[in-house]
Amino acid sequence: MNCQKARVLMSAAVDFELSLKEEQGFLLHLSECKECQDEFDEAKKTKMIIKEKIVQFKAPQSLIDSIMELTSVSVH
Amino acid sequence: MLFETGGFQLMDKPDPARNVKTTTQKVSLSREERQKQLEFQKEAVVHLNSLYNYALHLTMNPSDAEDLVQETYLKAYRFFNSFERGTNCKAWLFKILKNNYINRFRKNSKEPGKVDYDLIKDFYHSIKDVQNDTSEDESDYFHSLLHEEVYQALHSLPEEFREVIQLCDIEGFTYEEIANMVESPIGTVRSRLYRGRKLLREQLEGYAKKYGFNTDKDQ
Numbered sequence: 001m002n003c004q005k006a007r008v009l010m011s012a013a014v015d016f017e018l019s020l021k022e023e024q025g026f027l028l029h030l031s032e033c034k035e036c037q038d039e040f041d042e043a044k045k046t047k048m049i050i051k052e053k054i055v056q057f058k059a060p061q062s063l064i065d066s067i068m069e070l071t072s073v074s075v076h
Numbered sequence: 077m078l079f080e081t082g083g084f085q086l087m088d089k090p091d092p093a094r095n096v097k098t099t100t101q102k103v104s105l106s107r108e109e110r111q112k113q114l115e116f117q118k119e120a121v122v123h124l125n126s127l128y129n130y131a132l133h134l135t136m137n138p139s140d141a142e143d144l145v146q147e148t149y150l151k152a153y154r155f156f157n158s159f160e161r162g163t164n165c166k167a168w169l170f171k172i173l174k175n176n177y178i179n180r181f182r183k184n185s186k187e188p189g190k191v192d193y194d195l196i197k198d199f200y201h202s203i204k205d206v207q208n209d210t211s212e213d214e215s216d217y218f219h220s221l222l223h224e225e226v227y228q229a230l231h232s233l234p235e236e237f238r239e240v241i242q243l244c245d246i247e248g249f250t251y252e253e254i255a256n257m258v259e260s261p262i263g264t265v266r267s268r269l270y271r272g273r274k275l276l277r278e279q280l281e282g283y284a285k286k287y288g289f290n291t292d293k294d295q
Binding site: 007008009010011012014015017042043046047049050051053054055056057058059060062063064066067068070071 | 142222
């Protein structure tokens with residue numbers, strides 16, 4: 001595998017979306033190419049930052065109430 | 077499906093003359109409706125927080141986000157029979173929300189790709205229960221990045237990149253689900269994620285330099 005092919009697979013490798021065969025080829029290339037290994041590490045780190053730093057807000061109670069109301073339409 | 081929709085409409089607009097004659101039918105319809113509600117709550121309502129956050133990302137405005145989520149649930153409930161059981165309900169809801177957003181908001185929004193940093197700042201400060209939950213004693217510059225800065229960096233990306241990063245890294249959808257949501261092949265999702273993360277990385281390094289951190293590879 002060359003660097004170009006490795007880059008095509010890079011994001012999928014970060015997200016565990018590679019097939020077994022792709023993964024084997026990718027990891028073999030990383031073991032031989034420091035540049036791609038570095039880029040892989042950086043990409044993993046970037047994903048982690050997004051996961052850690054983007055705050056998930058809690059939906060306001062008024063919204064929760066109105067959705068609950070919507071799904072409990074009076075059936076009496 | 078026709079039968080169910082009919083039942084739903086019947087309850088919306090009760091017809092007194094019909095009610096008298098069809099008591100038995102009404103009871104069975106109600107039971108069916110009740111079943112639908114329970115299933116909807118179990119399958120769909122549990123994703124309310126995720127949907128609200130996605131709507132916030134899209135609209136950058138809490139009140140618009142609420143409207144969007146409400147509209148999404150209304151539509152989802154009405155068409156719940158067309159939801160394919162066993163597939164990812166969250167993905168289905170996200171797709172409805174995105175379509176609503178496009179129809180309702182994007183037509184008259186600011187030009188694409190233009191970032192309003194003041195808007196992001198205001199937005200972040202308008203929602204005050206932002207918790208500072210990360211430990212600050214790490215020397216790694218990533219840990220010194222503020223939530224707001226990462227948010228800004230994310231929003232500075234062209235929408236096609238930002239969208240896949242959100243769906244993948246924040247919401248945890250699979251590539252197949254994302255491909256379906258953005259209506260592009262998986263290969264496109266892969267390459268957008270690759271390029272998007274690279275762009276994001278460059279943005280974040282800008283902040284790192286601002287703090288005087290060395291971002292050389294061998295650090």
